[in-house]
Amino acid sequence: MLLGKRGFELVERCALGDAMEINKDLIAASSTPIVLAILAEGDSYGYAILKRVRELSGGRMEWTDGMLYPVLHRLERLGYVEARWEVAESGRRRKYYRITSRGRAQLAEERRQWQAVDATLRGIWSALRIPVPAGDPVWAVPLPQGA
């Protein structure tokens, strides 16, 4: 099962990607609003949620795929989302998630908090006037806020 050169490149790109090293705590803290916001757009399932995260962040926010599911289960336990099993067009059973009214309330609350953090950071960045080094667009990526 040797990968060809092309395969390796793809592995590199897909698995490690152009993801930035975003601090674990930051990922953990932002996962709830991101997932809730994506589900607020419409019911979805794990793989599609991850795809949407990648799209929104332009590939810069890379989650370990498996880690999404415990997050979804936590949101389910807290009553922010509901899950149901459906048979997808592929014929496989698939678990879909839907945001609940409590989830929407939580999303609004998270959004308020993140906006406060964001506003504070923006303020301090502009006051510092330190140029962000090119090619390191960490700070340039707007966090998705309930898109």
Added chain:
Amino acid sequence: MSSPENAATLEAQIGRWRSYLERRQAIRSVDVAELEDHLREQIAGLVEAGLAADEAFLVAVKRLGELDAISREFAREHSDRLWKQFVTAPTDAGEPQTAVRTDAIVAFGLAVAAAVAVKVPALFGLDLNQHAGFYLRNAGLFVLPLLTGYFVWKRRPDPVTLRWLAVAFIAAAVFANVYPFAPHVPGSSTHDPGNTEMLTVLHLPIALWLVVGVAYAGGRWGQVSGRMDFIRFSGELFIYYVLIALGGGVLTGFMALIFESIGVDIEPFFESWLLPCGAAGGVIVAAWLVEAKQSVIENMAPVLARLFTPFFAAVLITFLGTLVWTGRGIDIERDVLIAFDLILVVVLGLLLYSVSAREATAPPGIFDVLQVVLLVSALLVDAVALWAIAARITEFGFTPNRVAALGENVILLVNLAWSAALYTRFLRRRGSFTDLERWQTNYLPVYAVWAAIVVIVFPPVFGYI
């Protein structure tokens, strides 16, 4: 894009990945299904992007992340899962919920039937207090046919086996009730069971337990694994039964307390209803619990066996040491044989349940050495006792109790002596552990046959005393 054989290897890879994931305690089968759906979609996407199927599989698995890390996250989110909870109704979608419910309904129906069966003879004027002997002799027959019925319903054995099970119970009912047993105190009205009657009371359930075993194994009685499963079942059943009895004791105490406060004595109700009916029904409920939870909760009997093997070994060695050091002989009382029988039974239990949980292919370890030490010390203790008894057996005379106890002692001694030999062979890597398993499971009918002999032959030989 992918040829059929590529698809087949992919399926095999996914299957391996799934079985690896399923071993994680914190990840349930529904979660595995969810993750698998993810994996497959990821693979499909990558294949579309131009990867070969096996490459796509590798990438997809890698993207899912380290299994240990995922498992840890799942465990953090579902910490309750590390405590295996006993739920009778599966919450996971897709499991046969109706089958579980039917099983519970049948088990509880049979438990109620057993409880009722205990009270049926009272309708024919056989009162529990007046005819204690009748109830004691038939104790097994109130419950065990129903327990057997439960397993017949679950395992559906072939008609020949079914016929033999029925024959065994009918024969048991005949031998329990046709003999003209003499009361313990001649002429007394309360009818305390006499010697041979008491032997029947004690041995009939042992003989019938084998019948339950045949029904439990359901066609696998001929195999070592089938009989070993029955041994495991028996141990767990015993533990569950003790727990249920403890719960029943608490319930009764509580009842007595609150009813006493309003001046109502519950003792008559307890003696003639709660205790006999509860004891009968409890057996079936315990059996159902063992069946329902066998893969959910770790078996307790092997845990207890492992825990207590060192202690029992220490006690027996200390006893032998004291015997040699002080030069005392064993004070042979009339019932001392029974005490030594019980020691052998306990040692056999420790051995049996350690064997039942041991991986047969694992190499010998320190615990195996300990087992042999326990076996040898038990054999030495028993040999000392037998030697002391043999010297005085003529003086005491051959009463039915003594012959029965002696027979049991010999049976257990033979079993443990050969087990010690097989175990030593295994320790010296001259034999395999399965020899010991086979020996133990093959020996099971011996106990039942001896018990049957005591029930059938002893009363007429000893004149029904």
